[in-house]
Amino acid sequence: MVRRFAKQLFERTERVFDAAFSPAWNPFHHLGALGWYFFWIVLATGIYLYIFFDTGIINAYQSVDSITHGQWYAGGVMRSLHRYASDALVVVVFVHIAREWAKDRYRGARWFAWFTGVPVLWFIYICGISGYWLVWDRLAQYVAIETTEWLDTLGIFGEPVARNFLNGEALSDRFFTLMVFVHILVPLFMLILMWIHIQRNSHADMNPPTGLAVGTLATMTVLSLLFPALSHAPANLDTVVTSVNLDWFYLSAYPMLNVLPGRWLWAAFGGGTVVLALFPWLPRLRRPPVAEVSLPNCNGCARCVADCPFEAIEMRARTDGLVFEQEAVVDAGNCVSCGICAGACPTATPFRRAGGLVAGIDLPDFTVATLREQTLAATANLKGEARVLIYGCLQGPPIERLAGDSVGTVRLRCSGHLPPSFIDFVITRGHASGVIIAGCRPGDCHYRLGGQWARERFAATRDPRLRARVPHERFVQVWSGIAGKRELERALKQLQARLAGLGLYRRAEAAPAQTAVDNA
């Protein structure tokens, strides 16, 4: 219930952003890539700041002050960018988590990215908090004392760490060296984790599109110039910190330490992390059977490998003695049963007659043969000149209610599940006068790349290609997502109006430009 609401909220918000940014630049479609982008900004600005930073009780504050004011146009901007990009990283990471959860893209075979992403949160916070420490101003004093007092509640240190901050005499320069070490080393570990996080995704989105990258960097730079990050007064351990301008993205837990015992907070964050990491199994996704390879029908073309969004297929040496060099092998642990591999297979064509319709790679519970049967059943009783068959992916706009005398519907796992030859088959064999494919919004495919591959196949820029003989005025693509019912209805109405004058396909027809409708 909550998730359905959250999903609708994301869907509607993203449609607004689609209109403003275009689907290609929509920041919601590139949250992971934006995370990487902000990480690189933080890293680059951090390297610059490190050149001028000086460790030590007095030197730290003075060097940061010199960076901020002495070279406001460079170091000052770098410092502000360092802070604001770190804050933006927190924002995109939490929206990323919420979105993946709302859209149910973290369970089943997709557990890996979720599970490995959770520890990254701790690394982000360790980096951020240790960074505030280094300035050694009043905020740093507050953060240092609260953090060490909080750490001491764990009871794992031989001597209270907070004793290092009893007064100015107790504080050592070496502590700053340690913190610099932490602040540099932790991001390196974080980078390794981020790399692991994307390992099971092929064509992982690590770079936002240029327009979005320029826009966000410009935003952060303007913010840095308008409201530069400044230090508080220098730390003074002889007086208590009474007021601080907290960075709430990183330090929002600290006020809780004033009202809750530190151990409770550790339990809450530790327990919360464990529960969050276990989300993919709460509850476990009922996984449909994974894709299977039919070796007698597999010629080792590797198109399925190229199209699988989850690194679930690899090519290995042939084992059945056929003349081909390689065969496809499915890694059941990675397969999400989206059917994109079947859509890519050159043998998955409804025109096949010899030996029955068995694809080289296929979903056992939803074979290409079944798809052919459903196609024939959905079109068998259609009437009139404007007969339309709608193929809709499970995450696309609702199609079943549109079924009627002249409209048939077939549900796919993913738009990439449909071999383009089916559109050719339906139209040129006269099973329907026209075809609509309805799927997720561009950039928001539930299975990452299915929609993109489908569009490229239909545009004949990716194998298997839609044949040129298919009259494209009879074929409409609607990429409007689950909330795009109106766009689909409008497209159906327009297509039927066009088909009313055309009737069923005749061989002499030319193939004019294709019509595509999406929410852009």
Place this chain on the structure above:
Amino acid sequence: MRKPLAWLGQLLAYAALMAFIGYLSAAPAYTPFDANKAQLKLSFRHSGPPKVECRRLSPEEIAKLAPNMRRSLDCPRERLPVAVQLELDGKVLYSAAIVPTGVWRDGPSNSYVTFAVAPGRHRLTARLRDSRRADGFDHERSADIVLAPEQVFVIDYRADKGGFLFN
């Protein structure tokens, strides 16, 4: 060609992001401590005596030990808690028996507690027991102190420096 309305939408989105991040990165201000108070900080690291005194082993007991492990004294590692009491203007502010650290309770007793108190003149007394006696204290220091608002006043105990240190 993108419509002007779309560009305006982007501008608004970036402005919203800028306002959101710009504001929450340093506001609203937080007040962790009342500016009209001073802070007393009691912190020390000090070991209590062994819980049980060393006992001389009998020749039979020594003989039972492995040749390389033979010793004349048996000294259990566990230590007693260190008792501490803080009195401000004749009223007990804090009293605790601080258990030793370590899995075997054989480490020093660590204390780190803070108190918000009214600024001004006060009579402060700190007491500590690190012996096997059941009550009373082995070490004590009293002083008249004047606390300014926001001041941190540290009470430490260092046996090597003669007892309680008031800073």
